[in-house]
Amino acid sequence: MSPLLAQFIAESRDQLELIGVGLLAIENHPDDLDRLNDVFRAAHTIKGSSGLFEIKPITLLVHAAEDLLDALRSQEVRFERAMVDRLLDAFDHLSQWLDEMERNESLPESLETTARELGATLRVFLQGRDVAAPVESLTAPVFADLVWIGQWAEADRAALYHRLATSAEPLTLFRYTPDSQCFFNGEDPFYQVRQLLGLALLDIAPVEPWPPLAELDAYRCALRFTGVACASLAELTTQFRYVPDQVTLLAATPETLAVPTGRAGETVHGGFVAEALTLVDQEDWASLRGITETLLDTYDPDTWMASALRWLLRMLDSTMPDPAAVRLLLDAIPAQQGPDWLQALMSSSAPVVAVLLQRPLSEIEQAAFQRVVAEQARVLDLPEDPATWAGRIGSVCASLANALRYVRRTDLLEELDEAEEIALSVHTAEALRNVLARLLDDEQPLPDEEAPLLAKVEGALIDKSALKTLKVDQTKVDRLMDLIGELVVAKNSLPYLARRAERVYGSRDLAREIKDQYGVINRIAQELQGSIMQVRMMPVGHVFQRFPRLVRDLSKKLDKKIRLVVEGEGTEADKNIIETLADPLIHILRNSIDHGIEPPEERLARGKPGEGQIRVKAYQDNDNVAIEITDDGRGVDSAAVKNKLVRRGLLTVEQADGLSDHEIVQWIFAPGLSTADQISDISGRGVGMDVVRTSVERVGGSVTVHSQRGVGTDIRLTLPLSMAVTHVMAVELDGKLIGVPMDIVVETVRLAPAAIYTIKHREAFILRDRLTPLMRLRRLLEMTEPATGGAALATLVVKIRGESVGIVVDNFREGMEVILKPLDGVLAGLKHYAGTALLGDGSVMLVLNLKELL
Amino acid sequence: MPIHFLKSVACFKGVCTVEEAEPLLQWLQDQPRAKIKLRECTHLHTAILQVLLVANPPVTLPPQDPELARWLMPALQNDR
Numbered sequence: 001m002s003p004l005l006a007q008f009i010a011e012s013r014d015q016l017e018l019i020g021v022g023l024l025a026i027e028n029h030p031d032d033l034d035r036l037n038d039v040f041r042a043a044h045t046i047k048g049s050s051g052l053f054e055i056k057p058i059t060l061l062v063h064a065a066e067d068l069l070d071a072l073r074s075q076e077v078r079f080e081r082a083m084v085d086r087l088l089d090a091f092d093h094l095s096q097w098l099d100e101m102e103r104n105e106s107l108p109e110s111l112e113t114t115a116r117e118l119g120a121t122l123r124v125f126l127q128g129r130d131v132a133a134p135v136e137s138l139t140a141p142v143f144a145d146l147v148w149i150g151q152w153a154e155a156d157r158a159a160l161y162h163r164l165a166t167s168a169e170p171l172t173l174f175r176y177t178p179d180s181q182c183f184f185n186g187e188d189p190f191y192q193v194r195q196l197l198g199l200a201l202l203d204i205a206p207v208e209p210w211p212p213l214a215e216l217d218a219y220r221c222a223l224r225f226t227g228v229a230c231a232s233l234a235e236l237t238t239q240f241r242y243v244p245d246q247v248t249l250l251a252a253t254p255e256t257l258a259v260p261t262g263r264a265g266e267t268v269h270g271g272f273v274a275e276a277l278t279l280v281d282q283e284d285w286a287s288l289r290g291i292t293e294t295l296l297d298t299y300d301p302d303t304w305m306a307s308a309l310r311w312l313l314r315m316l317d318s319t320m321p322d323p324a325a326v327r328l329l330l331d332a333i334p335a336q337q338g339p340d341w342l343q344a345l346m347s348s349s350a351p352v353v354a355v356l357l358q359r360p361l362s363e364i365e366q367a368a369f370q371r372v373v374a375e376q377a378r379v380l381d382l383p384e385d386p387a388t389w390a391g392r393i394g395s396v397c398a399s400l401a402n403a404l405r406y407v408r409r410t411d412l413l414e415e416l417d418e419a420e421e422i423a424l425s426v427h428t429a430e431a432l433r434n435v436l437a438r439l440l441d442d443e444q445p446l447p448d449e450e451a452p453l454l455a456k457v458e459g460a461l462i463d464k465s466a467l468k469t470l471k472v473d474q475t476k477v478d479r480l481m482d483l484i485g486e487l488v489v490a491k492n493s494l495p496y497l498a499r500r501a502e503r504v505y506g507s508r509d510l511a512r513e514i515k516d517q518y519g520v521i522n523r524i525a526q527e528l529q530g531s532i533m534q535v536r537m538m539p540v541g542h543v544f545q546r547f548p549r550l551v552r553d554l555s556k557k558l559d560k561k562i563r564l565v566v567e568g569e570g571t572e573a574d575k576n577i578i579e580t581l582a583d584p585l586i587h588i589l590r591n592s593i594d595h596g597i598e599p600p601e602e603r604l605a606r607g608k609p610g611e612g613q614i615r616v617k618a619y620q621d622n623d624n625v626a627i628e629i630t631d632d633g634r635g636v637d638s639a640a641v642k643n644k645l646v647r648r649g650l651l652t653v654e655q656a657d658g659l660s661d662h663e664i665v666q667w668i669f670a671p672g673l674s675t676a677d678q679i680s681d682i683s684g685r686g687v688g689m690d691v692v693r694t695s696v697e698r699v700g701g702s703v704t705v706h707s708q709r710g711v712g713t714d715i716r717l718t719l720p721l722s723m724a725v726t727h728v729m730a731v732e733l734d735g736k737l738i739g740v741p742m743d744i745v746v747e748t749v750r751l752a753p754a755a756i757y758t759i760k761h762r763e764a765f766i767l768r769d770r771l772t773p774l775m776r777l778r779r780l781l782e783m784t785e786p787a788t789g790g791a792a793l794a795t796l797v798v799k800i801r802g803e804s805v806g807i808v809v810d811n812f813r814e815g816m817e818v819i820l821k822p823l824d825g826v827l828a829g830l831k832h833y834a835g836t837a838l839l840g841d842g843s844v845m846l847v848l849n850l851k852e853l854l
Numbered sequence: 855m856p857i858h859f860l861k862s863v864a865c866f867k868g869v870c871t872v873e874e875a876e877p878l879l880q881w882l883q884d885q886p887r888a889k890i891k892l893r894e895c896t897h898l899h900t901a902i903l904q905v906l907l908v909a910n911p912p913v914t915l916p917p918q919d920p921e922l923a924r925w926l927m928p929a930l931q932n933d934r
Contacts (some may be wrong), residue, residue, distance in 0.1 A: 087877070102902075178900070182899070183901050188872070188899050188900050189900045190897075190899065190900040191897060191900070192921070193925075194897070194925060196920070199925075202925050203928075203929075204903070204907070204929040205926075206907070210907070210908045211908075213879075213882065213883055213909050214883055216879060216899050216904075216905065216908050218875040218876050218878075218879045218904070219875065219876070219901060219903055220871075221900060221904065222904065223900060223903070223904055223907075472862055500913075551857050574863050660909070782915070786861075
């Protein structure tokens with residue numbers, strides 16, 4: 001499988017888990033927008049990534065789900081509980097398809113129909129919603145101003161202007177700031193820019209000042225391409241379709257190029273602007289041309305004024321000069337800066353505005369809006385001139401109206417209209433100024449509820465990037481673990497060496513030094529071991545995540561009301577342990593739901609609340625993790641268990657009668673015992689609790705059950721925190737070392753042969769007033785037994801399944817920590833041994849599995 | 855190699871790819887009086903362009919490719 005696909009599958013599973021948890025939370029709190037956003041984003045991520053592969057069913061289905069989630073998020077549809085059912089169902093299918101993908105790397109085509117059907121069930125909820133086709137919004141960033149157009153030589157711009165005047169080609173401005181990491185994606189921004197249709201002007205500049213050559217990172221793109229192309233906005237949009245977020249595009253008019261440049265500060269011929277504006281109103285282009293040419297001769301060609309006048313002439317050269325553009329250029333002359341073509345474009349180019357309608361304003365847009373308003377205020381404050389008054393008010397109001405539409409403050413349009421009328425009829429701009437003042441004060445003219453929401457999303461994103469998580473293949477960690485195990489073993493050989501130095505070579509000093517060094521290495525090795533263990537630790541909550549869904553589904557199916565309480569999800573344990581836990585826990589939970597919790601009527605009749613409770617609690621208990629599953633259901637029917645045990649021939653009637661209820665209840669873990677009267681598809685197939693016990697014991701854990709009839713059941717799993725290091729007690733047998741897991745060793749006693757009783761063929765001894773069975777390890781392993789005479793017998797007392805047993809060994813040795821390697825290959829069948837461990841002197845020690853042996 | 859490094863002159867030929875950006879940067883760092891010839895160059899990767907912009911070595915022969923010369927040369931001759 002390609003690594004990309006493997007990653008997709010792994011990540012999608014993570015996302016699905018998030019979605020599952022999120023959906024259940026939403027079911028109970030439909031107003032929880034944060035959750036809804038989480039779920040939506042997760043679905044969106046899956047959809048996005050799925051596009052990389054030929055897996056149409058997944059894309060189709062997630063797309064439908066995403067649409068529904070989006071509609072919920074934007075509150076276009078009302079929440080219904082059935083939605084969660086359908087969504088969960090859809091994502092369940094998805095999860096199965098991912099499994100299928102993992103097996104076959106592809107999905108059968110027939111699934112596409114299934115996907116469409118499932119999608120249709122989701123889309124049912126979308127009916128009745130406004131089905132306004134979403135507008136493709138690409139131009140996320142916008143230009144703050146267009147002054148930068150002046151960077152190109154006037155002659156070049158003039159040539160382009162003339163070309164556009166005759167050919168009527170579209171003109172689009174672009175700014176392309178490639179991602180700094182883009183080279184690693186195989187992108188070549190310069191090449192892409194060179195390929196642009198109708199590229200006319202181009203500027204290549206660094207985003208920030210260049211570092212010194214010695215510090216330059218050749219593979220970090222720090223360039224920005226700014227330019228003008230004779231192509232339509234749509235064409236450029238297509239060409240930049242893979243990097244929409246890095247490009248700013250703007251459809252422009254040829255006049256946009258008319259940015260006068262040059263030395264400013266020349267005196268402006270006072271009457272010229274007013275006279276020219278009058279001529280524009282009369283559309284007397286020839287006269288305007290005349291006075292402009294005359295004035296141009298009085299200025300040095302390098303000045304801003306000369307440049308502005310040349311542009312004015314160029315505009316007038318066209319057969320049909322645009323009065324608005326000419327007026328804007330003339331308006332710019334008194335201040336000798338501008339004109340602000342961006343504002344003109346915003347007022348006139350409807351398409352750009354339409355594209356942007358769907359999203360909230362960016363800060364830049366906000367600033368631009370403020371600037372437009374300020375500019376209008378400035379225009380209003382210009383010396384009044386009765387001749388141009390109407391035109392000026394008209395243009396101010398038109399610009400304002402457009403700007404208001406742009407920022408979606410249509411509520412103010414009416415007021416603006418009124419102000420315009422007043423201004424025109426009574427010749428005073430007071431009302432208009434008031435409107436402007438309000439807009440200028442209004443720091444946040446956004447009555448949009450989306451704004452805080454958006455901020456939250458951004459916050460979440462920042463949090464995410466701060467989280468430094470590394471995904472590592474587990475085999476790599478395992479390898480590290482093995483190596484550390486070897487280090488521990490190698491380290492253990494140092495004490496042997498020290499002993500040799502002392503005994504064989506008679507050098508005590510050397511021996512002591514070796515021991516010192518051993519101490520240091522030992523500490524480091526232990527810390528190393530501790531840290532790698534931490535890496536492998538994960539919270540048990542990982543397994544618990546599935547529970548809410550299980551409880552929800554099953555309780556619905558069985559018509560029971562069940563509340564699940566989960567505690568201590570944060571408790572950590574080794575990954576392998578956690579993984580082995582998953583199935584047993586689910587099995588126990590199923591049992592509790594199916595057999596434990598009674599139907600509501602029965603519960604009420606017994607005086608319990610109608611809603612049953614299952615509590616799953618995890619906590620750390622010394623070197624173990626304990627998990628308790630408690631329900632307040634009907635408890636285990638010990639009489640029924642006893643009956644069944646006798647019927648199955650597992651116990652005789654006498655034996656059974658001799659057991660307490662508590663002891664009887666433990667038998668539910670025996671193979672082939674299911675007390676439920678009828679077999680349901682939820683639990684009770686007779687493969688029940690013994691599987692739980694087997695899998696828990698396999699990782700060195702234990703399971704106990706407490707149950708009180710009518711009150712409830714409490715099942716407790718105890719598991720080691722980590723399987724990596726095993727404490728063993730070494731014993732000597734026939735001159736060899738044999739390990740016994742320390743956790744079952746209770747004590748060691750030296751037993752006089754006289755203290756041993758023989759009952760029938762079995763041996764036993766009295767330990768603290770209790771008769772304890774005695775086994776001989778040599779006998780168990782079918783080895784010959786030398787006569788020991790009257791010497792005391794080294795006896796290890798171990799506790800197996802709650803019962804003490806004495807085991808006679810040749811001699812005791814020290815307790816030690818070892819890395820236990822399970823037997824594999826042809827030896828894997830030897831159940832009597834839990835595995836082997838390498839000792840410091842290089843020898844191999846077998847570790848017994850006493851549970852199997854006895 | 856589309857870039858030939860001579861003693862103090864680098865000759866660019868054909869399409870110069872991203873892989874050559876690092877060697878070029880190294881060379882330019884070691885050769886403060888470096889000159890470059892672009893005559894036979896038809897395209898250079900953005901990464902190379904960037905290195906040239908920072909190092910700003912004199913271009914003795916501009917590209918023959920008129921289109922490349924048109925976009926490249928103004929940028930390279932900035933701030934000279």
